[in-house]
Amino acid sequence: MTFLSKLGTNFNYVISTLLFVIGLYTIITKPNLIKKFMGLNIMETSVFLAIVSIGAVRDGKAPIVESATKVQYVNPLPQALILTGIVVAVSTTALALSLMIKLYEQCGTLNADKLKEFE
């Protein structure tokens, strides 16, 4: 198989790595803390996409067993793991945003470069 056809089959991973790079770029270049955190959330999403894609099975059904007949199911394990991951991501986002609200009340800015002046 050629390089490009492999990339075509692994299309989800291609998009996932692209999202990861976009998130990293946002974290490095944007001075605003909220935008930095948005970048972190994009990176989290990219990891979720990658891990859920690992469990994909071609023509697989959702892993809900209705009858005893043998059917090809999708891998349920990554889905369960990502469910955990999403909740943890929500929790970290809530905590970080509340810290930012407090920071803005104290310093009046969320610009990382200007925040260096506050000691």
Place this chain on the structure above:
Amino acid sequence: MNKKVQNYFVLIVMLLCWAVFLFAVAEMPLMGDPGNITNTHVVPRYLEKGVEEGGAPNIVTGIILNYRGYDTSGEVTVIFTALIGVLAVLKRENIKKDKSLVEISPVKTSVIVTTVVKFLTPLIILFAIYMILHGDVSPGGGFQGGAITGGSIIAFTLTFGLLATMRKFRLSIRIPLESSAVLAFIASGLVAMFFGLPFLTFLIPGFGFHTQELIRHALFIIIEIGIGVATGIIFASIFAAMGKVSKE
């Protein structure tokens, strides 16, 4: 070096990173292949015996609540801890002293928005209840239903303001409900310990086959309801703590 040049430099480095990633992606096992190593290791056992051992036709629910019950109890603790952290930083809202940005905004909420939200909120909560209760036989479950409930409460707060919403969800109701997930999990886990079994065992011997199944199902439903209610109320509480503005 000024900012713009710096950003271009970062962009080039990132594109190089992506190129490296692409070579790694091309070497990964092909997506969708049933013979992949990720699909052949533990998963066949889950799919074959999941209904019998896990106790739910929805294998994902079986994994979350039974095979990886400790993981989920930790996760439930994580959202509870996040709420504690948010409240430690921001304090709870005080109905007498605080207002939300919706109430002090000079622009009034349009009639269309208020009508639609008023009409949809009960329906959304009904759907969330369906999702929580049917988590073990269809897609859904406690966390998903809880997130939908939280979303509908947040939408209500955004249109009618913090005051109107928090009068409906009083602190005296919310404080016990926020911890319901952790409590439901620990309570259902402790049931097995009274019979001399390890924590979080749901299949309790000494009863008939059908009674056993019934007890396991009841424990699952208790956990799902606990998780759903707690997730929804925790989201609402976090949003209320963030959305308040003290009245000067």
